[in-house]
Amino acid sequence: MTEVAAQLPRVLIVDDSRMVRASLSKQIRDKFDVREEADGEAGWQALLLDPTVEVVISDIGMPRLDGFGLLQRIRGSRLSRINSLPVLIISGEDEDEARTKAQTLGATDFITKGTPRVELIARIEALVKLAQTRRELEESREQLVRRNRGDVSVMVVQVDHYDELCTNFGHSVGQLIHRKLSKLLSAKVRKEDTIAHLAEGQFAVISPSADLDACGAFALRLRRAIETIVMTYKEHRIRVSLTIGLASAHGDPNLSLEELLQLAASRVSEGTMLGGNRVVSEAGEVTPDNVGRFSRLAVSLDHALTQIRSGSKEEARKRLREIVYTMMPLMEFIDSEFHVGLPLAELAEKAQITALDLHTATATASQWSGTQWRG
Template sequence: MTRVLVVDDALVMRRSVEKMLRSDYEVVLADDGEAGWDVLNRDDRIKMLITDIQMPRLDGYGLICRVRADNNARIRDLPIITITGAEDDETKARAYACGSTDFITKPFNQKLLQARVDAYLRLKQAGLTQANAATAADEVDPVTRLGGLGHFIKAGQQQFARAQQAKQDLAAAALDIDEYDHHQRQHGKAAGDALLAWFSGMLTTAAGKNATLARVGEAEFAMIIPALDRAPALELCEQLRMRAAAEPFKHGGASLPISVSIGLVTLNEDAPETFDKLLALVEQRLSQARSEGGDRVSVTILSDIMPEPEEVVLTGVDETPRDDAAALPLAEVEELAAE
């Protein structure tokens, strides 16, 4: 089973997240950022990090910064989901700026957490066998009528290879509906599904027949268009962003203001060596757009403007050695607690 690290100083929260994920993932627990950092360096099977913000010794911000500045790509490129009870924009912006892939506000439900973990692990690992890839490629999302992640990866890999061989450009983007969770909580699942279908139609019309489109997360979409360079790709993304903002979504008498965050990568401009690196860069730029408040297109990430991220100074870090109890699987934590 894929191994996920959960870092939170509250035992109740660690146990709750473990319970939500244990049917599909092996969950490892740590009770603060330092313990989590120890696990990441010792356990090369960790494929995702889920972390709280407010913790003793090393908080979530410091842990995320360490991960993103690490020289080891296994650690540096981990998908990171931040979970916190804070709902203010400053907390979200700081988490995204540090390099968080996504942000979930407590309390959250099992379905939401599982959807986020599934989506980001698939993007990270592209861990599909040939048989699974063929099956996934044939699947159609019933809400948006778009293909899913398997479809996007299979088609994207082919288009990436063709573009490299023909020395042509290629544009890829990740698009996320801002505050989707809030809209769904306020107006219900039916409204949330209708919003996804509405945006999917807008995206399909704007992108054109040559685009490969997919729904890859709860409210995240992916797009890849061959033979499209930076300037027209940026113009297309800006038009999508402005159109979404200009046309409030209406459902059941409610009119919802909508904005979209977009991360954009083009092959010739950014020169990713592989399709996996292209996907990782797209996700990082989407995170940057979110960190800047959403409703924008990002073609940069922090490392683009901070050439030496390893020099980030982490304050308030206690380097005192500790034992491994905080990083034990849940069963062992409970045994220790019972002693």
């Protein structure tokens, strides 16, 4: 048992109520190795002495040092392993003022003590994955990039007017939108990507082996997908839009993950100031007209095969040119290995793909290796 527990991610629970600590621990102990402390000061000392803690869950009202004070110490620490820790503030009441203050001080997430077990575990797991990704990138970033044969890019995804939605329709509606976006992201990202909750209505997607063009194309598809969702609350119809900021380590291998997140977040702010419902990168707003050519054309071959097998050939036919483009590097490789004389030039001509297109596809194929985003 001890060996199994030691392999689980360690979560520090800081709360002055023994019953609350016991309840939280009971809910999550099958997934996490739990350490408990009774106040903020004890929690702070635990963090200084225990480098294995990956996530902090803290109450607000506590003796000696409250949750806000503990959060300030964590974010102000000179130790990078401490100041970058994900902190989940947990409160007995759903108070907007407390939530706003926690976010201002740098809380990663905020939930109430009545949050269902499934959601609580999902949020902690997302924070653990964020902490592990940060540590891996910071400790051996060059090896990670080399292993993934490409860049590391970050998207910060923000629900437009999230606070206003919560004020007008209640925080339960805001949380529902938050969960819908979380499920949508989980369904569309690649298996090697990391999704992290940064705040209510805000997520980060950390993507190895993905450049800004690819991120921009994915962000545009994500924005279109969320626009199709219409929620009904009483007599109101609620439409949701996203502003997405992009940042990439391309050209500057010294950029840390924290710096990439800050850059992407600053571009979300730029997009919000321009009215929201935008995708913004270092070059300005990303649109279908200026996103990279390869990203515009690339398609999911798995999706195309599923359409064909299910009898929806017309849908695949509509994107036949893009399918040929995406498959061309693979077919060139097959032809070079088996020397069967595939009529690639004739196929490219039929699909109206230029030599420049083929050069771009071949040069980029080794980076992607069949791992296109879904959707």
